[in-house]
Amino acid sequence: xxxxxxxxxxAVILAGCLEAVVSLVLGTWYGGSTGPAAGLGILVAxxxxxxxxxxxxxxxxxxxxxxxxxxxxNGAVREVLALPAWIALAVLTGLLGARLWGVTRDRERLGAExxxxxxxxxxxxxxxxxxxxxxxxxxxxxxxxxxxxxEVVGRAVTTLAPEDRHDELLELVASVGEGGSAAREVVHRxxxxxxxxxxxxxxxxxxxxxxxxxxxxxxRDLRQLHRAEERVREAASKYDALAAHxxxxxxxxxxxRRDRLVEISTPVEAMLxxxxxxxxxxxxLFGRLLHPDDRERVMGELxxxxxxxxxxxxxxxxxxxxxxxxxxxxxxxxxxxxxxEPACTLGxxxxxxxxxxxxxxxxxxxxxxxxxxxxxLEKQRRLDLLARANAVLASSLDxxxxxxxxxxxxxxxxxxxxxxxxxxxxxxxxxxxxxxxEPRRVGAAHKLPNEPEEAILRVIKREEAALGGxxxxxxxxxxxxxxxxxxxxxxxxxxxxxxxxLAVTPGRTYGRDDLSLAQDLACRAGLAVDNARLxxxxxxxxxAARVLAHVGDGVCLVDRLGAxxxxxxxxxxxxxxxxxxxxxxxxxxxxxxxRAVVEHIPVAASPELHNTESVPIETPGGERWISISGVxxxxxxxxxxxxxxxxxxxxxxxxxxxxxASHELRTPLAAVYGAAQTLRRHDFALDEAGRDxxxxxxxxxxxxxxRIVNEILLANQLEGGRLELACEPFDPVELVExxxxxxxxxxxxxxxxxxxxxxxxxxxxxxxDKLRQVLVNLVENAIKYSPEGGAIEIGLEAEEDIVRxxxxxxxxxxxxxxxGRIFEKFYRLDPQMTRGVGGIGLYICxxxxxxxxxxxxxxxxxxxxxxxxxxxxVTATSAVHPANHKVQAT
Ligand code: ADP
Numbered sequence: 001x002x003x004x005x006x007x008x009x010x011a012v013i014l015a016g017c018l019e020a021v022v023s024l025v026l027g028t029w030y031g032g033s034t035g036p037a038a039g040l041g042i043l044v045a046x047x048x049x050x051x052x053x054x055x056x057x058x059x060x061x062x063x064x065x066x067x068x069x070x071x072x073x074n075g076a077v078r079e080v081l082a083l084p085a086w087i088a089l090a091v092l093t094g095l096l097g098a099r100l101w102g103v104t105r106d107r108e109r110l111g112a113e114x115x116x117x118x119x120x121x122x123x124x125x126x127x128x129x130x131x132x133x134x135x136x137x138x139x140x141x142x143x144x145x146x147x148x149x150x151e152v153v154g155r156a157v158t159t160l161a162p163e164d165r166h167d168e169l170l171e172l173v174a175s176v177g178e179g180g181s182a183a184r185e186v187v188h189r190x191x192x193x194x195x196x197x198x199x200x201x202x203x204x205x206x207x208x209x210x211x212x213x214x215x216x217x218x219x220r221d222l223r224q225l226h227r228a229e230e231r232v233r234e235a236a237s238k239y240d241a242l243a244a245h246x247x248x249x250x251x252x253x254x255x256x257r258r259d260r261l262v263e264i265s266t267p268v269e270a271m272l273x274x275x276x277x278x279x280x281x282x283x284x285l286f287g288r289l290l291h292p293d294d295r296e297r298v299m300g301e302l303x304x305x306x307x308x309x310x311x312x313x314x315x316x317x318x319x320x321x322x323x324x325x326x327x328x329x330x331x332x333x334x335x336x337x338x339x340x341e342p343a344c345t346l347g348x349x350x351x352x353x354x355x356x357x358x359x360x361x362x363x364x365x366x367x368x369x370x371x372x373x374x375x376x377l378e379k380q381r382r383l384d385l386l387a388r389a390n391a392v393l394a395s396s397l398d399x400x401x402x403x404x405x406x407x408x409x410x411x412x413x414x415x416x417x418x419x420x421x422x423x424x425x426x427x428x429x430x431x432x433x434x435x436x437x438e439p440r441r442v443g444a445a446h447k448l449p450n451e452p453e454e455a456i457l458r459v460i461k462r463e464e465a466a467l468g469g470x471x472x473x474x475x476x477x478x479x480x481x482x483x484x485x486x487x488x489x490x491x492x493x494x495x496x497x498x499x500x501x502l503a504v505t506p507g508r509t510y511g512r513d514d515l516s517l518a519q520d521l522a523c524r525a526g527l528a529v530d531n532a533r534l535x536x537x538x539x540x541x542x543x544a545a546r547v548l549a550h551v552g553d554g555v556c557l558v559d560r561l562g563a564x565x566x567x568x569x570x571x572x573x574x575x576x577x578x579x580x581x582x583x584x585x586x587x588x589x590x591x592x593x594x595r596a597v598v599e600h601i602p603v604a605a606s607p608e609l610h611n612t613e614s615v616p617i618e619t620p621g622g623e624r625w626i627s628i629s630g631v632x633x634x635x636x637x638x639x640x641x642x643x644x645x646x647x648x649x650x651x652x653x654x655x656x657x658x659x660x661a662s663h664e665l666r667t668p669l670a671a672v673y674g675a676a677q678t679l680r681r682h683d684f685a686l687d688e689a690g691r692d693x694x695x696x697x698x699x700x701x702x703x704x705x706x707r708i709v710n711e712i713l714l715a716n717q718l719e720g721g722r723l724e725l726a727c728e729p730f731d732p733v734e735l736v737e738x739x740x741x742x743x744x745x746x747x748x749x750x751x752x753x754x755x756x757x758x759x760x761x762x763x764x765x766x767x768x769d770k771l772r773q774v775l776v777n778l779v780e781n782a783i784k785y786s787p788e789g790g791a792i793e794i795g796l797e798a799e800e801d802i803v804r805x806x807x808x809x810x811x812x813x814x815x816x817x818x819x820g821r822i823f824e825k826f827y828r829l830d831p832q833m834t835r836g837v838g839g840i841g842l843y844i845c846x847x848x849x850x851x852x853x854x855x856x857x858x859x860x861x862x863x864x865x866x867x868x869x870x871x872x873x874v875t876a877t878s879a880v881h882p883a884n885h886k887v888q889a890t
Contacts, residue, residue: 019044022041042086128157173215243265255343287299290319312332327351416436416503421497555570557639597628781842
C-alpha cells in the first residue's frame, strides 16, 4: 500500500512537471497547431496512469488539460470538449497499469511461496529441465544427497543415481513428460557414494512463457519411511502390550453409542469373563451387564456426554459372567477429527470393586461408629437421667415430693408428659404427679385429669407394662397424646403404682429402649416409694417399741414359727426373764411353762374380740399370776399380760375371809340359837341360874356377832372411803386406862395387863372412839398371839408434838419380813391361829390411825414378842386436824 502511494505521488509530480514543460514549450515557442501539444499532454497523463494508477492518471490528465487550455489553446472553449477524452484515456491507462502491477506482484509472491515451501519440506525437492539438468535444489535435497545447491544445479540428474540406475531415473523423468506424474522406488547415491532407496514422485511443471517444461521431483528417503513404520509398529505393539497388561479395559466406540464398540482390550475378559470377540459381536452386552439400579443413570450420563462431545467419568456396577458384581470406574473422551467434529469415543474402565468394598466397609464402619456413638450418647443421656432421677428420689423420704420432681425431670428429658400413680394401703389408686414438657408442644388439650386412666389401672392390675399408639388402640384415655408407655412400679414383689410417659409427636411410638428406660425409672421410683413407706413403718414401729417399753403391761410377740420377736420391759419385770434370754428363741423353750399357758389362752382375730385369762407362771422369783390375752395378726400372735399376783392373792384372801367370816358368824349364831331354843323348850326345867347362864351366853355371842359385823362394816367403809372421823382433843392417858380396865374383864388368867403412862401427857386430836377401837384391837391381838401367856404392857409417852402409844407383848412375835404385810387386808401369818374375822383387824387399825393423821408400825423379833406402836399428833399441832373438825377419810 505504501509502495502504491509512493508510485502514485511520484507519477503525479513527475507527470505534472512534464505537462508543464510541454505546455510551456509548445504554447510559448511553438506557434503551430495545438494538436501535437494535446497529443503529448494526453500521452504524459496516460503514462502517469500506467505508472501511478487511475487516480494518478486522472489527476495528471486534469492538470495537463488545464495547462494546455491556458497556455497552448489560450482558453479556446472548444478545447473544453477534449477534457473527458483526456481524463478517460488517463484513467483507462491507469486501470490497465494497476492490473499489470497486480499480476506482477502475484507472480513474485507465488514464486517466493514455492521457494519457501521447497525449503520447508524435509523431503528432497528438486527440478529437472528438459535436458535432464538439475535446476532447483532445496535444503531437504542437500541433506538427503549431501550436495549443496551450488554443487549440483546445472549438473545432470543422473549424478544422483549409480551408473546402473541412470536409465531408470531418466525413464521416470521422461515418463511424466509434459503433464502427469509418476512415483517409483529407485536407488540413489549420495555425494559420498552411499546408495540408498528412495521413493521418487515426479510431476511435470508446465513451461512458462519463454521457459522450457520442467519436472518436479520429490525424493523421500525409504530408510526414514522404514524407520517411521518401524516406530509405528513398535508403538502399536507397545500399545497392545500395554493395553493387554494394564488392569483396565480400553475401548473405543462411536460417539455416544456404547453399543457400537469398535475396539476393546483383552483385560476385559479377565475382568468380566466375556472375551473381546463376544464384546464386539454382541452390541447389547454392555447394557445387559449393567446393574439395573445403575442403568438409567449411567446411560443418561454417557448419552449426555456423547451429545455434548465432552469427556465423561462415571462409576457403576457390571455383572460378570461368574455372577460377581464388579464395580468399574469408566472414563472416556471424545476424539475429534481435523475438522473438529466428534469422531469417536475413546475410554477405559477399571475395576475398583475391592476399593469400593473397602470404601463401603469404611462407610459401614463409619456409619456403625456413628450409630455406636449415637447409641453411646443416648445411653449416656439415659444414664445421666437415671443418675439424676436417683439423686432426686434419694433426696427426701417424702415420696410424694420426690415423685413429683422425678416426673418433672422425665417430662423435660424423654417425654412430653409424665404421670405417676400410686396404690394406697386401701387398694385405691391415687395420682401423685403430673408433669408436662415443652409448653410449645404440650397445650391445654393435653391436660390430664387427676384420676388415673383406665389404661393405667389395667397396667397396675395386670402388673404388665403397656406401650403403643393411643389412637391405634382406639383408647382415648390420654386425650390428645399420640402414644404412651406405662410400666408398673414394683418393689418386693408388690405393685406400688405406675409410671406413664406420653408423647405428642404424631406417628412416634415408644420402642424397646424407651420401655427399658421407663422400667429402670419405675424400678427406682418403686424402691424409693417402698423405702419411704418402710421408713415410715419402721419409725412407727420404733415409736410403738418405745411406747411398749414404757407400758405397764408385758407384751410378747410370737411369730408364726413360734419364735419370740418382741419382749418389752414390762414383760421382763413381770416374768424376771431378760429380753436377751428370750428374743429370737422359741417361746416354749425360753419361757418356763409357756406351753401350758398357751393352751389356756384364747387367741382373738382382732383386738376388740380378745378375752383375758388368768394363769400362773413360774418365774425365778416364784409363781406369779398373770392376766393374759392374745391377738393374732399377719406376722404371728401378740400377747399382752399384766401381773395379777397381788389381785389374785387378795381374791384368795377374800375368799378365805368370806369362808372364815361365815364360819365366825355361824358359830355365835349357833350358840345364840341353841341357847334360845333351850330357854323356850326347857324353860320350866331351868332354874334361875341356868336361865341366867343361857341369857348371858346369848348376850356374849350377840356382842361377838355385833363386833364381827362392825369390823366387816368398818373395813368396808374404810375401803369405800365413806367413814367420817371425829377430831377432838382428849386425854390419852385416861383413854388407855379405860381401855385396859374394860379388857381386864375377860383377860385369861395367865396374862397380866400393865399400864406404862407418865403423869401428864398432852391431849391428842383424834377420834377418841376409833383410837380406843385401835388400842382394844392391839391388846386383844397381844392376848391372842401370846398363847404362853405373859405380861402385856400398854403405854404412852409424849415426844415433841406427838403422843406415842404402844402395846407390848411376850407372845409369838412377827418375822422381820412380814412386818409390813400384816397391816394388809386379810393378811395373816398363820391362818389356823385366828379368832374373829381374820386379817382385817390390823388393816382397820392402820387405816384409822392413818386417817387420824398418825402412823402405826410394829417392832418385833421372832421369839421375843411384838411391840405395836402408833403416833398421833398432840393438840398443839392439831392445826392440821383441828378440834371438833370432822375429816373425811380418804
Ligand atoms: P387376825 O388377828 O384376825 O388374824 P389381824 O389383822 O388383827 O387379824 O392380824 C393379822 C395377823 O397379824 C394375825 O393373823 C397375826 O398373825 C399377826 N399378829 C397380829 N398381832 C400380833 C401379835 N401381837 N403377835 C404376833 N402376831 C400378831
